[in-house]
Amino acid sequence: MAALETSGTTPRSLLGFTALSVSVVLAVLVAFLLGVNMHRLRDSFAWVQHTNRVLLEAAGMHEALLEAGSATRSYLLTGDPTYIAVHAQAIRAMNSRLDVLARLVSDNPAQARRVAEFRSQIRARQLALARAGGLNAGSRERVIATMRAVGNSGAYRDFSVLMGAKFDAFRQQEMALLQMRQDSAEKATGLTALLAILAAALALIAGGAGVYLIQRERAEHRAREMELLLTHTQRLSLMGETSLALAHELNQPLSAAGNYLSALKRFLASETGAGRDRADDTAEKARAQVLRAGEIVKRLRNFVAHGDNERSPQTVETLFADALALLGTLDDGVALNRSIEPGLRPVFVDRIQVQQVLVNLMRNAIEAMRNSPKRELTLRAIRHDANTVQICLQDSGSGLPPDIASRLFKPFVTTKSTGMGVGLSISQRIVLDHGGRIWAESIPGQGALFCFTLPVAQAEEAAAA
16 A cells, blocks of 8 residues: 555664664774773783883892801801802892893893993902902902902992882882872773763664664654544545435436436427427436436545545645535535635645545534534635635534544544544644645634634646646
C-alpha cells in the first residue's frame, strides 16, 4: 500500500544516527585515553625500576670504594698481603659498577657528569697510590714513608667522607628526578582520566539520545501506519453506513432513467414528427441520469480505495458537492444551508482526504440532531486570511457535552455507542497535514460549530493543475 510506505530517512532519524556515530567516536576516544593512561602507568613502573637499579649500582660502587680504602689501610697497618687481593677485587668491582652506572644515566647530562667526576677522582686516587709505589708486596714501607712526608693531605688522605657526600648528592638527585617524573605523570594521568570520564558520559548521553530519537521515529512511523489503517477502516465503515443512502441516491437517477426509457418506447411507437422530437429529448435525459448514477459510484470508489496523497487546486463548491454526493441524500427532516463567500480562491488540498473530513463532520452533525426538534445543517466557507480559507459546519443539535469538549480530537473519544472514536482524530490529522487547524465550539441554544482552515492554491499551483 503506497500510503504506508516509508518516505526515506527523516531529519529526526538522521539526527539519531548522527548521535549514535558520535557515541561510537567518543567510545573510541575513551579507549584511546585509557590506553594512554596504561602506557603512562607502564612508564611510571619502568622509571621506578630504573631509579632502583641506578641507586643499587651507586650503592654497590660506594661499597666497593669503601672496601678498597679499608683494604689499603689494613695492609698498611698489618702488612698482610691478603688485603692486596681484596683491594684489587674491590677496584675491579668499582670500575664495573661505574661502567653500568654511566650507561644507566646517559640520558641525564647532570647525573652523567657526576658519574664522570666519580671516575676521575677514583682514578686520581689510584694514580697517587701508584706513584707512591702501589699496593703490592714490598711497597708498604714506601707508601707509609710517602704518607708521612705529605702528612694528612693530598691524594693519600682518606677521602671517604668527600666521596660519601658526593654519593648522597647523586642519590638525592636521582630520587628528585623520579619524584618529578611521577608528579608529571600523575597530573597527566589525572587529566586523561577526567577526559575519559567526560567522553564516556558524553558517549552514553549521545548513544541514549540516538536510540531515543530512532525509537521515537519508529514509534511515530508505526503510529502513522496504524492511523492510516484506521482511516481506511473508517472509510470502509462509512461505506457500509452510507450504503442505504447511496442506494436511495442511485435509485433516483436509475428510476428516472427507467421512466424516460418507457416514455421513449411510447414515443418511438408514434409515427408523428412531434413524437420523434420528444423521443430524442427523452433519450438525452435518460443518458444524463445514467451518467449521474455512474458518477456517484465513481466517487464512492475513489473515496474508499487507497491512494497517494495527491494535492491539487479544488474549489470549495466542488468539495461541498463531492461530500454531499458521498453522504447521500440528507434525511427529509434536515434542512441544508450552503454559504460560500463570492470570489473565494481555490484551495490546494488532497480532494479525497478533505472529502473524508467533510463527510465525518456532516455525519456527526446529522447524528447530533437526530432527536432535536429543529434539524438544520449549515455549511459556510469564507476567506480566513490572505493564504487560508475557513470552512464551518454548524448543526442545531444539543451542543457538545462539557466532559467531551476538552478532549474532542483525541483518539477513541466518542459519544456514540457504536462509534470507533477515531473520526475527529483522523480529521484533525488531515487538516494539520494540510497546514491548517481545526476547532469546535458549543453555542448555547444553537448546537455545535466545527471549523477548519485549508491553504489556498498559489498562482503557480493553479497553473500547473
